[in-house]
Amino acid sequence: MATVSRRSTKHHRHNMNKYSCESEKIARPTVDRPLAQLNTQPFEVQYRLGSVLGEGGFGKVYSAIRISDRKPVAVKQVPRAKVPTWGVVQGDMVPMEVVLLRKVNHIEGAIHLIEWFEYGDCFLIIMERPERCEDLYDYITGNRRLEESEARYLFRQVVEIVRDIEAAGVTHRDIKDENLLVVPDEFGNNKIKLIDFGSGALVQDSPFSDFEGTRQYSPPEWILRSTYQGLPATVWSLGILLYDMVCGDIPFEVDNQILSNQISFRGLNISKECKNLIHQCLQFLPKNRPSLEKMLRHEWFQTDESNSYGVNNIDSTVEVGEEAVDLTTLAEGIDSLGAFGVDSRGPQTSGGSNGEDHLDEDEDDEEDEHNIGLRY
DSSP: OOOOOOOHHHHHOOSOOOOOOOOOOOOOOTTTTTTSSOOEEEEEEEEEEEEEEEEETEEEEEEEEEETTTTTEEEEOOOOOOOOOOEEEETTTEEEHHHHHHHHOOOOTBBOOEEEETTTEEEEEEEEEEOOOOEHHHHHHHHHSSOOHHHHHHHHHHHHHHHHHHHTTTEOOSSGGGEEEEETTTTTOEEEEEEEOTEEOOSSSSOOOOSSGGGOOOOOOOOOOOOOOOOHHHHHHHHHHHHHHHSSOOSSHHHHHHHTEEEEEETOBBBHHHHHHHHTTSSSGGGGOOOOHHHHHSGGGGOGGGSSSEEEEEOOOOOOOGOOHHHHHTTTOOSOOOOOOOOSSOOOOOOOOOOOOOOOOOOOOOOOOTTTTOOO
């Protein structure tokens, strides 16, 4: 399957609040920064604003320094008119992103909320900003693709972080390389930080009918019927991410590629265990995808590196057999499937749940031993 490398075109960068972690010259607010024109005296007493780190559909992210201890922080400016979903904290209406960040603040692998301010027509969300890091997109690009041993080490962290935030009642809904920071610790080991909860929601048992994530990471059920269950959709996005890590690019660019569900490993020397895990995550039917706990128990995470690469391991195309994909059943009630092949990207219909906090129990399904259409 021929694809155009997004890393050569960078066309996929859209509506992002991208963190840049390079050392920057910190300047006081000036008239060329809209944020500085707001009545933010309490904020300005505590923080010194720097340059714009990124701009997205819901606002801008600035670098800043906390004056009291010179701690680097990120300041996300969200205009009230662009808040997609609201929540309540101590009786006050706040962006749902604040609610979600508060709920995951105890999780080491989630970006930490420091505080937030409300000023006139916008909110300022103050978060930690690691001084030495880069996002996983740039990290993969710099290495062209990751060796499986490193991918395994980093991907395990991602799955564990996602498991922990789900247990805290939060679903991120935009898991991808650009929303993951690679942060070296004091011993030089790379640790993962999950950022940008702006598309997130509280975990719910009922299907979601809004999608504000990245189109190329969206599952086929969203494309077909505009609804999806949180966990199976998350597992699908993790499959896209793992493919991206070991192959150097994402497997799908447009809707018809997602729906055809054909995965090419492009002749790369990837272990059969890794291919199997990717295939399990990218099962067409949501019910056939593994739970997060089952993913962590997968043989790829237990693989002996010396035996990881078997004979007959060079890529062939992986296809899902026709018997597994009942488009008529899955798309029941859909009048039109839309113009497949149109490269429609960016946030989808806005919305989300402002319901009560509840947990989504992660129960393991029976082991599915039948891997449809796998050809190693």
